[in-house]
Amino acid sequence: MTSKHSILIVDDESSVRDSLSKWFREDGYDIGTAEHAQAALHRLQERKWDVILLDIKMPGMDGMELQQRIRETGTEPAIIFITAHASVDTAVQALKSGAFDYITKPVDPDHLSHLVHNALRQTALSGENVKLKEQITEFFRVDDMIGESVAMKKVYELIETVAPTDTTVMIRGESGTGKELIARAIHGNSQRKFFPIVTVNCGALPEGILESELFGHERGAFTGAQYQRKGKLELVDGGTLFLDEVGNVDMKTQMDLLRVIETKQFSRVGGNQIIKVDFRVICATNKNLEKAVSDGTFREDLYYRLNVFTVVVPPLRERKSDIPIIAQYFVRKYSQAMGKAIHSISPEAMDMLVRYDWPGNVRELENAIERAMVVGKSSSILYGELPIQVNDKGKIPSGGSLAAVEKEYIRRVLEENHWNISRSADLLQIDRATLYNKIERYGIPRPS
């Protein structure tokens, strides 16, 4: 066997070092030895060790102290203590201080062999775990929001501020601005990131179903409840509960929600057993909750419970400088997903993307890019490949007469200002009568 695992043997007795070295060398391990703690620390600087067999009693720095020093170096080898005399106290102390296990000399060869195998397996799993955690962190960092505008930088600052705390966060913004991405970024940068983030779309579920979705139900709780079912609140234990479209929750569920947020305990629908859970709440809404409170459709106490820290996501039209990088991001994303060699956006198409107001925000932009990628045949997305809504609204006729350009520009200004003649005239820097004349002359139709 030519194993590449490594074992460092730290013992002041040469006979122990020699016999263990020989024993493990026959298994093909890379073996190192150290006769005291200082020598061991030196060996630890030379390379990474998977397992350390460490004598507890050594002159100078003892094994326990050395273990502490090893941990301070940031390396995570599995440490197996070697002790000459069995002592429960020593064993307990060793295990409490993070040792993998301990052996009492002399040890049964089979026991030692299994112990080292298990320690190596644990080291491998720990390494794998660290890698996976790094991947999770990377996932949240990369797949976070995109944008370098001042407005988005402000959002990032807010996320950075609130993420490590356990504060309830309310994310506000128009539909399609990426509120769930913000919630995931907060969760992904919080202490709870290794626990789940569970999303409940409060707007998509009718009253009774939402209650069951959140709290779960016992068998027979209602017609059709043939089996016991765990709710999202049970699944979220340790993690983050993301209540999307929280403004749509009915009054009865609002009361239940308030109670569970305050007490962190609940019962399944139709059940009596109290279930305790630990979670953080992030909610999102595109509704005017203040108005809902004054209208009496949203509980004021729940509003104050949820509205502790607010992150407002700006609509895309207020951060147009972000459109090119977001659009490019989606091109890369769909190019990879569809396996199509479309890698850029033509200048004309990009110009139109930037000019368009994107009422559906980032979601609409993503859809537009996806659709263009489906129909696209060249290496760039072309103007004509973008969806028609974008096409019509953003297009400034090129190569046409001055009159045609003026007509199109007036039409757009009117549309953007909802046919408010005074405001449109101000923007066009003409008087209202001139604007009326031009509307009539160009035959610009007023939408019904």
Add this chain to the structure above:
Amino acid sequence: MSSSIHILGGSSLVHPQELEGMAENISAIFGLRAIPSRIEPDLRAAYDPSRGQYNSTILLSGFLERAPAGPDKHIILVDVDLFIPVLTFVFGEAQFDGTAAIVSTHRLSNQFYGLPGSHELLLLRLEKELIHELGHTFGLYHCRQFECVMRSSTYVEEIDIKKALPCPDCAARIHGISGRNN
């Protein structure tokens, strides 16, 4: 230059003629002449009264101090209970990629474990352990193959699982090495 394998000492549990038979098999595996010899090793210095066992490392190093120089391999056979300082016992010990090894029959017999004796089983276990420890002197590591004689055995039943033969990979290594020594 040709070399040989010398099987030194003996065990009260094994007849010299039986050892002759084993020497033939060992010779076939390593491709070297294997010669049993009745030279008795001096065990006294290796005895540890606190454990009632013999330190195999001391035995081996004592032998190596007096062993004739040269490429020959020497394997010492004893019937006393062997240990190395950190372990409760060993079946044997070898000088890795060296010239000497030691094997004991003490823990190879069923009687040691309170089971009905089987001389045939004892001989088979001994042959496997002799080959195994000699394999280490040829620089062979423990093998992952369950049936390979170079598989590590930390209890006697594990010796029974493996065969008295190296796997093809280990055999190739043995022949590569012993071929160079001839």
